[in-house]
Amino acid sequence: MNAAYRSFWKTWAILLALTVVxxxxxxxxxxxxxxxxxxxxxxxxxxxxxxxxxxxxxxERLVVGVAVAFSLLFFxxxxxxxxxxDGLAILRGGx
Numbered sequence: 001m002n003a004a005y006r007s008f009w010k011t012w013a014i015l016l017a018l019t020v021v022x023x024x025x026x027x028x029x030x031x032x033x034x035x036x037x038x039x040x041x042x043x044x045x046x047x048x049x050x051x052x053x054x055x056x057x058x059x060e061r062l063v064v065g066v067a068v069a070f071s072l073l074f075f076x077x078x079x080x081x082x083x084x085x086d087g088l089a090i091l092r093g094g095x
Contacts, residue, residue, distance in 0.1 A: 011053040018042045 025038045052058040057065075 007053065011049055015046055015049060018046050 019042075022039055022042045025035055030038070051068075
């Protein structure tokens, strides 16, 4: 088997294992904090693996990684700022 295919299969196996762990943690009804930590960690790891392996970003320069991280943080902050006022209004009984 070619080394590139071996790398893809290894990544696929890791992604599958992370998915099984995520489902298992949800099924056993783990404490809320543990559930959130495991799910966030697994999702971030899966996103990194998919980007690095299948989108060939592991060979890119550091500038691309910084640009992606900055844009995610920036747009996450914008979405948070746009959604929080509505959420707080709903919680207070408005709208």
